[in-house]
Amino acid sequence: MGLIDRIFAAIFGGGRNVVVETAQVFRENAENAGVRDAAVKQQAMQQYAAEFMVARRGGFDRLMDGLNRLPRPLLAFGTIGLFVVAMADPVWFASRMQGIALVPDPLWWLMGAIVSFYFGARHQAHNQEFQRSIAQTMARVPTVVENTARLDALRADAPRAADTPEPAVIEQATVPSDNPALSEWARLKS
Known part of the structure; x- marks a missing residue:
């Protein structure tokens, strides 16, 4: 038992923890990092508060600040x-x-x-x-x-939207053609 006690005392004795100290060489202690971050944030907030704490500002100063914005x-x-x-x-x-x-x-x-x-x-x-x-x-x-x-002239609802200068195209579009499928459909509908 004495040997084991001496080994544990060497590793963990005297308020020391060799395992934790060795691990902290490779990885930051999260609790200590949180404390440091909180201290930095608190100091930054105090600095910001000091910047905006102006003693007894007059109406002219407030007006000028408003105009500057x-x-x-x-x-x-x-x-x-x-x-x-x-x-x-x-x-x-x-x-x-x-x-x-x-x-x-x-x-x-x-x-x-x-x-x-x-x-x-x-x-x-x-x-x-x-x-x-x-x-x-x-x-x-x-x-x-x-x-x-x-x-605007090309709109479908504009007058003369489909006008074309070619008479052959106009004649082909306006003269009915013989379409057997259409004729059969019209005959069946009536």
Whole structure:
């Protein structure tokens, strides 16, 4: 019995556990990892709370914070609104875009600088590319209007939709032909 006690005392004695200590070399102790993660999360939450704890903010500060939160949603919803208007009333949209095409380049640059400063990390090249794409889109408007008119003329319920300039095709479509199967079916129906 003494030998077994000495072996267990060597492995587990003195508050030590050689098996656990050896296993922790290869695998992290889950309980200790959880404690460390909880401490990190608690410190992060305390830091966030300290950032947003402002002593006695005045009405002007709250107003300015509210105004600073408006441009992003207004730009996002405004852009979505432009897409909706472009689909609903293309002529109205195209006339407004023609007005935008007349804005001089320095004014676009100023607008680009303001937006770049406000939102950060924007470059002037993006705004110039945007203006170029608007001009290209506006150049396609007459083609789109013409194509839309052509498509409307092809509707099945449009007058003269089946008109063709070839008289032979018209005659073949309008002159009844002898169809024995159809004649037999009509005879059986009557």
